[in-house]
Each structure stands twice: as structure tokens, then as C-alpha cells.
Amino acid sequence: MRLGASAYLAHGPLAGPTFEAAAAAGATLAFTSLHIPEDSPSGARAAATALVSAAASSGLSVVADVSPNTARLLGDSPWDFLRSIGVARVRIDFGIPVPEILSIAAVMPIALNASTLRAADLAPFADLDVELIHNFYPREWTGLALPSVASSVAVARSFGWRVGAFIAGDSVRRGPLGEGLPTVEGHRTMPPLFQALELVDAGVDDVYVGDPALTDHSWSRLGSFVRDNVVVLDGTAATGVHPEVVEALAVPDRNRPDAAEAMIRLEHSRERFARLPLPEVGGQPRPAGSVTVQVASAGRYCGEVAIILRDLPADDRVALLGMVDVSLPSVGARSLTTRFR
Known part of the structure; x- marks a missing residue:
């Protein structure tokens, strides 16, 4: 399992401490979203650059969630800009047609939406450098069932791709609802380690903490699992x-x-x-x-x-x-x- 942490433009001051704690726990990935409607375009490029720089300082590789709204935030040529500041991969969330996704994939590696796309939708990308990453679900009772995640793993394996999913945090939870950012509804109030264990047992390769902070205790427990494969109860x-x-x-x-x-x-x-x-x-x-x-x-x-x-x-x-x-x-x-x- 690869472990990832998340940071967002509206929580910029949390990025550095979160990424440092994640790296100490064995994390190698970072996630951010660059199409949140509440984010302001003013200063978005500078904030994104600082966030990616903080991740790089902790040795984390950044995946950025994007949609047509990303251009509103970042301005012209957003994909070239993201590649230039060191984003490793963009996850195509929604609203971008296949020809444009293929053009983005010519600029940088992509991830596709494991929660909404089926095998037929993925076929045009079969020969590309692709990962599948699930949605997270900010609103209570809207998350997926764990068997749905397991089904997505089978689809991904048919293409030879990795699958990522999210767990909810237990410290600072992202607004506006503050109800956690898990992929699986049943994980919303579960300890982060236990969420990760269930995702890994369902076949998930990469587990991202969706919320912008975890307690030190939870990073420690995830670290024991990631580094040593020991479950601490x-x-x-x-x-x-x-x-x-x-x-x-x-x-x-x-x-x-x-x-x-x-x-x-x-x-x-x-x-x-x-x-x-x-x-x-x-x-x-x-x-x-x-x-x-x-x-x-x-x-x-x-x-x-x-x-x-x-x-x-x-x-x-x-x-x-x-x-x-x-x-x-x-x-x-x-x-x-x-x-x-």
C-alpha cells in the first residue's frame, strides 16, 4: 500500500505540517483539488505552487484533482502550468470530454474516476499511463459501499492499473460540511487505520487521507502499518x-x-x-x-x-x-x- 496525505488551497498553512507528518509515517503521495467552487482564483497559482513545493520538500508526489473549473482557478494553459510546478499526475474528475483528456495525457500522466467510470468508458485510455482514483464523499450517507470499491479493483486489474481511494481524517475536517472525506460511507467514523485496512483488503493500492489533517496518533498507527506491516490496536x-x-x-x-x-x-x-x-x-x-x-x-x-x-x-x-x-x-x-x- 502507498499512503497519501491531502492539502487544499483554502488550508494552505496545514500543508507543510501535514506533509511532514505523512512522510514520517511512510507516505509517498499527496493529493489536492484544483476545482473547488469555493476557492478564489485570486492567488490560486501562487497557492498551488506553494502547496506542491511543500509536498516536494517532504518527498511526496502530488496528484491534483481537475475539472473544467480548474481553468477558472489557474487561468490559461493549466496543464502546462501544473506540470511546470511539479504536479506528477492529474485526476480527471468530471466534465472533460475524451479528446481533451487524451490531449492532457500527452502533457502529463492522468488518473481517472474509479467511482463513476466503467470498463467501456476506460477503453480509450488502455495504452496510457493511467491510475484509477475514487471520489471522496463530503456529505453524510452519500459514500460508496465497500463492495463497489472491490468491483472497481477488478476493472482496474483488467487494464493493469492501480486503484486509489480515500479515508476520512480525525483531526481537521475539510469544510463546508466537516463530515469527513472518505470514499466508503461505513468508514466515516471509523479510526483511520481501520479504514485503510478495509480498503487494502478490498484490493486498493493507494490510500489517501482525504481531510487536511490527522492526529499524530493516527499518523503513528498508519506508519506502523505502512512501514512495518504491524497493526497496532x-x-x-x-x-x-x-x-x-x-x-x-x-x-x-x-x-x-x-x-x-x-x-x-x-x-x-x-x-x-x-x-x-x-x-x-x-x-x-x-x-x-x-x-x-x-x-x-x-x-x-x-x-x-x-x-x-x-x-x-x-x-x-x-x-x-x-x-x-x-x-x-x-x-x-x-x-x-x-x-x-
């Missing part, structure tokens, strides 16, 4: 759990290859936890998001740690260690670690 320890157990939960492990339907069973946990000072009494409720361990009465299963994916009945052989976010998606065969507060 944040949670709260149950009362009385020994510090050695909490420390051991922070060691990366992975789901067993014979993955259970109801829980993630940490593959190497028994050998690491069986000799630790585990709780002596089990039988607590096990709602989705529980982190549990098998206690001594479980015999040879003592020490096995699990993350519960759906509500399960209490079991006297199983003790609660803490809770993690219940919106946890599938982690597949990835390494994961739990950080308890």
Missing part, C-alpha cells in the same frame, strides 16, 4: 492486570493460520504468557473487543491470548485482560500488537 487494560502481562501484549504476534470465526487467536501467545502472572479467576463477560487469556484451569491452553470479534458467553477458564476498539476489521495474516493505556 489501542485499548484499556482491565483492573488488576499485571504490568508484565500488559508489556507482553505489546510484542507483535499474528492470528493463527487456521483463523477462527469468533476471535483472533495469537499464534505464539501460549509460549509467551503461560509463565507470566496471569489472572487467577476467569468467567468475565466477553463482548466484542475483549482481549482475553486462558488461565491455569485451561490446562495446555493456558496463556493463549485472543481478541474477541463478536459477543461470546463467559467462560471460567478465560480471563479478561482489557478491551480494544470494537470496530476492528479483519487483520488477516498481519502482525498485530496491543497497546493498553
Whole structure:
């Protein structure tokens, strides 16, 4: 997965800090839109130049969203201008006819709209340097279903192209609505890491943060995934759990290859936890998001740690260690670690 950050002309002061944080998390891409109706043409060229320069300073390659409104913002010869300031690729959003798109593609690489175009629409561009990038959806309840994104991936693969999509931020959200900028509606209130995991599992190659800022915490969690392929799960320890157990939960492990339907069973946990000072009494409720361990009465299963994916009945052989976010998606065969507060 390639990771990208976004910045916009109306949020120019956020661009530098956002791009720096993104690059530290392993991002290599940046996104901006150059046809937002609320943006003023006054100073747009200078603002775009500064934004692209900030991205370049952080080592990010810029994709700029364009439409017929881009000429209103940037003036004559907008494509030559964008190439001259270092934009790597333009994404054709809407309203530009095929002959003009082909002429733009002669100037610089293009991306096409994965949310609205079908295979027949893409055929004229089959031999070009093209990527597909989905829309984001600023208004609540208007985003796509995740299966629609997966379908677009199949189309893209038939042309040999990459697919990009957006996740919503959890810090500054772009106006005028401030409801997040995800591609998938179900992601609008989900932690950024979990949004990215679901997109990658649907086959998406490039994940852009649509909003102009993320919390430092979320950049850190995305960075662990992008750089190290480790999913960090944040949670709260149950009362009385020994510090050695909490420390051991922070060691990366992975789901067993014979993955259970109801829980993630940490593959190497028994050998690491069986000799630790585990709780002596089990039988607590096990709602989705529980982190549990098998206690001594479980015999040879003592020490096995699990993350519960759906509500399960209490079991006297199983003790609660803490809770993690219940919106946890599938982690597949990835390494994961739990950080308890």
C-alpha cells in the first residue's frame, strides 16, 4: 500500500505540517483539488505552487484533482502550468470530454474516476499511463459501499492499473460540511487505520487521507502499518492486570493460520504468557473487543491470548485482560500488537 496525505488551497498553512507528518509515517503521495467552487482564483497559482513545493520538500508526489473549473482557478494553459510546478499526475474528475483528456495525457500522466467510470468508458485510455482514483464523499450517507470499491479493483486489474481511494481524517475536517472525506460511507467514523485496512483488503493500492489533517496518533498507527506491516490496536487494560502481562501484549504476534470465526487467536501467545502472572479467576463477560487469556484451569491452553470479534458467553477458564476498539476489521495474516493505556 502507498499512503497519501491531502492539502487544499483554502488550508494552505496545514500543508507543510501535514506533509511532514505523512512522510514520517511512510507516505509517498499527496493529493489536492484544483476545482473547488469555493476557492478564489485570486492567488490560486501562487497557492498551488506553494502547496506542491511543500509536498516536494517532504518527498511526496502530488496528484491534483481537475475539472473544467480548474481553468477558472489557474487561468490559461493549466496543464502546462501544473506540470511546470511539479504536479506528477492529474485526476480527471468530471466534465472533460475524451479528446481533451487524451490531449492532457500527452502533457502529463492522468488518473481517472474509479467511482463513476466503467470498463467501456476506460477503453480509450488502455495504452496510457493511467491510475484509477475514487471520489471522496463530503456529505453524510452519500459514500460508496465497500463492495463497489472491490468491483472497481477488478476493472482496474483488467487494464493493469492501480486503484486509489480515500479515508476520512480525525483531526481537521475539510469544510463546508466537516463530515469527513472518505470514499466508503461505513468508514466515516471509523479510526483511520481501520479504514485503510478495509480498503487494502478490498484490493486498493493507494490510500489517501482525504481531510487536511490527522492526529499524530493516527499518523503513528498508519506508519506502523505502512512501514512495518504491524497493526497496532489501542485499548484499556482491565483492573488488576499485571504490568508484565500488559508489556507482553505489546510484542507483535499474528492470528493463527487456521483463523477462527469468533476471535483472533495469537499464534505464539501460549509460549509467551503461560509463565507470566496471569489472572487467577476467569468467567468475565466477553463482548466484542475483549482481549482475553486462558488461565491455569485451561490446562495446555493456558496463556493463549485472543481478541474477541463478536459477543461470546463467559467462560471460567478465560480471563479478561482489557478491551480494544470494537470496530476492528479483519487483520488477516498481519502482525498485530496491543497497546493498553
